[in-house]
Amino acid sequence: MIRFLLRRLALLAITLLITSAVIFALTQLLPGDVARLILGREARPEAIAALREDLGLNNSVPQQYIDWLTGFVTGDWGRSFVSGNPLIRPLVMDRLGNSLRLAGFTLLISVPLSVFLGVISGLNENKFVDNAISIFTLSVVGLPEFVTGLVLINVFALGLGWFPASATAPADASLGDWIRQLILPAITATFVLMAYIVRMTRAGVIDELKKSYVRTATLKGLPRRTVIIKHVLRNALLPTITVVALSFGWLIGGLIVIENVFSYPGLGRLMTNAVERKDIPLMQAVVMVVIFFFAIANLLADVVYALLNPRIRLD
């Protein structure tokens, strides 16, 4: 187990190193001079030259990469290009906190709900309930998030007034306020995730129900409920873990549309802002953080999968 973890962590470090290089290389390909970008079209050439020197842009590209990477690892994530040149790290960390909150809350709603629907679906393969669940989940995943998001805002925020339309809560808001803020974006994200988790769970249940051990359990005389919950689900839900982990990664960095619809200050929106303003250091930092969480979520999924599946040996 320890060896497995060490090996996976080493792999994680390598993954991050490679992605950092790729991200850095890609940002190099972006057109335009950074110094001119910062100082504006009217800037004097001397000022631009001074800034280029200051930012290290005259160094060789590998040197720039090494400087950036060392800075990143040691906690110096640089300054944003936008007005006021704020420090990047606190900015990203603040947004990360928001993203984690939304991601956690979304999983809290979507995982139990989707797993429940998936199990019901799988147990009633090709019957009415199964078809109804399939049609519902597949239709909502087909709708773009800005459509479901706007419908939810219209009905529950503007119409019924139950929840706020914009999800920007102050930092010192109470837990209840936070939940009220998070509910609509979380439901929107749930609509997207639900289909994947439901399909995966349904397939797992159908697969496992065909296995001989289910017959063994039934012919032991166990009640149907025990056969399903203890014997079938224990095996059927294993593949779902991986899907949930991948969803977590998406919830951290991929909620660009949802965060914009609800004006939610998460990493996704920060990223769009950075791209719009060609704020390269900020872009790099956000992408690195998102990838880090993606990789961690996957590692966790593998560990949980292995812990629950005695056939996998962690060494």
Next chain:
Amino acid sequence: MTQTTPIIEARALSIEYKFGRGWLNALHDVNLTIYPNEIHGLVGESGSGKSTLALALMRYMAGNARISGGTIVFDGVDITRTTPTEMRAIWGSKIALVPQDALASLNPSYTIGEQIAEIGRLHLSLDARTAWACGIDMLRRVKIADPEAVAARYPHQLSGGMQQRVTIAMALTTKPRLLILDEPTTALDVTTQAVIVDLFRELIRENDAAALYVSHDLGLIAQLCDRVTVLYGGEVMASASIENVFKHPIHPYTISLLASLPRPVNPTHGMETRLPTIEGVAPSLADRPKACVFAPRCPAAIAICHTEKPPLEQINAERTVRCHRWREIADCTLVIDTAPKLIEMSAPPEAGMVLDADHLEKTFGGESMFGRLTKRNGVHAVDDVSVHINRRSTLGLVGESGSGKTTLARLIVGLEATDDGNLHLLNAPLNAAVDARSRDELRQIQMIFQNPNDAMNPFMSVGETLARTLKRLSSQPMTTAQIDARVAELLESVRLPMDYAARYPTELSGGEKQRVAIARAFATTPALIVADEPTSALDVSVQSVILNLLKDLRGQHGTSYLFISHDLKAVAYLADWIAVMYLGEIVEEGTSEHVYTMPSHPYTEALISAIPVPDPTIKSKQIRLHGDPPSARNIPTGCRFHTRCPRKIGAICETDVPPYRDAGGEHFIRCHIPVEELARLQQDSPNPILDAQI
């Protein structure tokens, strides 16, 4: 017969499956009675409905099945009318199942101990601790060493034999009145099977239980059961005591089935034998004959058999039969010819060498970087093995799973590269790897695989499969017309109708698929065909047809075979030279007569002894190999068989590598015991292969 009340009695039971909009009869008018303390055998080929019947006796059916008639009375209650809740009180408590595939039948995510304890908690109302202790006690009773440790393990960590022991421990926990054993040893090695069957017999007697033993292996039924019911096409053909069914069969199906069992035959010089066969294929559920289901394949069928269904007649208290002509058979006015056919040998084996494999070596996993880092031994699958195959001859290769016989075959075909050693084909050096071999070399060695279902591309028709081999391997380009002509010729040679060229694998039965595989192997008229268990996935009645076909084609084309099988009887029928492998090494070789008669290597002796003889009057010798074969990662020192050898003589077996002694007539035995001594030790043991005369 016994006047006691039966434990379970099925009367006129019929079961239907829903297919599309209609219902198809899976079981028709089946009677089956099991008395206390009886082990009742249920024999049938695939599709006969034997598993459906076995599970239906537990009132367990597929979702699309229904009971369309009849009753099943268990313990005085008609269980065709019970509620699911009532059935749950019977399942696992009064009737228990020992399933076919033990690994698949155990939940992979729970420990062995938990899966047994669950039953104790449910039916015996034990608390968690007592139930666990009871589970350990059950494991001890099925003779698992160190039951405490095994209880904490997961199913995949046990060997096949151990897994099967666990399933029987589970079934016996509640001391059920009836055990249903559904082919519980089919997946096991013959040596393991022998030990497990002994255990079944002992435990069933000890528990005062009755049992239904489902199997396609007539030998096993003869050795284990008291009575037997023969099922064909969803109907009972005959039911009687073991003695009557095996010694005085009166149903043509039973007679033909027993006659078709492969066995060694020693014909007069210059002659060859062919096994009697049952022509045709078993009917599928959709096209079962309306009259007698066996009539289309029956050697004794007359007009009435094709127009009227014979009734299931009760001849006496213990015997039933369903045949229009049983009276004629019983009083010997109708005799069904069951003697093996003698035909003139087309060509005897020749001296010329086809394949010469010298000192072959293969280790898996030893060289990889990971293997070296962790200092794990590689799996030494083939260790200094030399085999030679002459023209027109057949080398039979036998051994338990893990003995390295399949690896040896793959080395010869080139699917695995040898680590060391030389291969010669027709006296010319042969490249070790298949992709380095020339077209000509590829053409000369072909292979037939064990499972015909996996060996054919499901998207290619039979004709395309054969044509592809011809196109890729023929020495000069063939025109389409030539290819078509050759495909027709090949189909004819394996006795398949011409229009089969257009069929796809899913439209063929198992036996037909294997014929196509044989036709493909012969497409290039190779010098050597490597056949890896070509009959073990097939039904009994089809096996003999395939074995005969292989013999015929060998005569016609002068091809040599490397025939790998765990079925020593099939090997004895086909092979003229036999090599016995154990843990990557050949421990005995010689002509088939020599190997099957004593003296033998103690391992061969045990293998032969483990074969269940399809004759209840011959009790096979009780030589049992206990424990599993050691891992090929850690091969024992000295004689590698010493850890399981019933004839171990002392420390020398553990320390010194035994000599390869010549027992006369090119018969070699790798053992410390001198040949004369072996002969003396083994002289009065019966030989189940040679003695069985049916």
